[in-house]
Amino acid sequence: MLVLLTFCALVSQVSPATTPAPQQVMRNWDQHACSLVVCGPAEKGLPGRDGRDGIQGPKGETGEQGLQGPRGIVGVPGKMGPIGPVGEKGSQGEKGPKGDAGEMGPRGIRGLQGPPGSSGPSGPQGQSGPQGQQGVKGETGPKGATGMQGPQGNTGAPGPKGDKGSVGERGEKGDVGARGLQGAAGAQGPEGRTGSPGSKGDKGSMGERGTKGDSGLSEVNLMKDKVSTLEGQLKALQASFSKYQKVAVFPSGQIVGNKVFVTSGYEGTFDDLKQKCLQAGGQLAAPRNAAENAAIQQIVVRHNKSVFLGITDIQTEGKFKYLNGDALVYSNWLPGEPNNDKGNENCVEVYVNGKWNDKSCGEKRLLLCEF
Structure with a gap:
């Protein structure tokens, strides 16, 4: 029996400290012998014998701390413990950033109308509003004084014929206008009545004897020359008159x-x-x-x-x-x-x-x- 215990102790010391393993129960060497227990890295060395079969052996030396094992599965939460005493009020923390605006809530019930407030000071004069619609035409006022004559306007479209007005007073005779161009000769008027014979005049003194005149043939030739000259002058006058006509009518x-x-x-x-x-x-x-x-x-x-x-x-x-x-x-x-x-x-x-x-x-x- 003592030899077996010693063997168990040696085996546990020989087990590599670098291989963590969960607790396992090995097969029994004997129904009345100790069970070989292989433990994970011990925090304070190997456990001693439970002392049920024999005398408790000497406490072993503290072994070196093993590597931390993997994190175990989270266990079932335990029952809520009793409420602890209220702690002291901590210091006020810094103001956090402004949160996003929340959704508008439903409109509340309209409250009762409050009493009228006191009149406030008069505000500044507002801008002129838009021009209103034209009002109803008012009654005709008294006739005003005659104004100055305005400039002559353009002739409008002929209007409806008005009532016949009363004949106005005859106006004063206007000033004589400038003499116009010589008009075309009018038709000869009827011959006037013969006037009454005048009184016989006194006999005049005898004049000086004149020079002898040319023969009648020469007078005819002279007359022809004068007629020809007059015809030339008439053509020149007609040409000049035609030019004057064109000047007179341009552009009116x-x-x-x-x-x-x-x-x-x-x-x-x-x-x-x-x-x-x-x-x-x-x-x-x-x-x-x-x-x-x-x-x-x-x-x-x-x-x-x-x-x-x-x-x-x-x-x-x-x-x-x-x-x-x-x-x-x-x-x-x-x-x-x-x-x-x-x-x-x-x-x-x-x-x-x-x-x-x-x-x-x-x-x-x-x-x-x-x-």
Whole structure:
């Protein structure tokens, strides 16, 4: 028995200290002998005999500390122990970083309205708001004083015919205008009545005897020379007159045949325009064919203003005539014209399309004379 114990002690000392192993029970050498126990690295040397079979042997020397074994499996958590006493309050830690904003919670129930607060100080004046809608038109106020005459505007589209106005007072006679170009010679008037014979004059004194004249044949030749000279002068005058015509109408007039249509841009009533043309040695334009009417239309289009023609029915309502009393030989009325709307349309105007319309003579239109 003693020999076996000694053997067991030797075996445990010989076991490599570098090979950790869990506790294992070896086979029994004998039912009444000790069991060989191979232990893992002991913390305080080999354990001694349990002392059940024999006398406890001497305590062995402390062995060297073995290597740490692998970590064991976590065991089942034990029962919660009793709550320990409350520890002392620790010092306040540093402020942590701001956390992310949480989701908005459900809206709470609206609280009761509180009492009105005291009036605060007046705030700064706000910016002007947008312009409001136009209000209802107010009543017509009292007529103001007459303002200064504004600049002449462009002639607008013909408006509806107005009511016939009352005849105004006759205006003062205007200043005599500058003398115009020499007009074409008019037709010879009727022969005047023979005047009464004057009283016989006193007999004059005898004059000195003249020189002997040339024969009649020489006088005929001289007359022919004078006629030839006059014809040359007439051709030169005609050429000069043609040049003057072109200068006079550039760029405000038109030449058609022997007629020249000229405007100065002035505007006035029918009587005013008629007087201006007479003072210049001409008369209001009065077309007698389509070519002359087309020339007038070009001037109307260029100035974008209607003109009055030298045609009226003032003497006999509905019978339009030229200013010298002759009946019309050409017309270019708009459809439905003349209609003498409201009984006050005795003059004739020309639109930009060349069509005619009867109009009140008191309206103002563009001056257009013919020479």
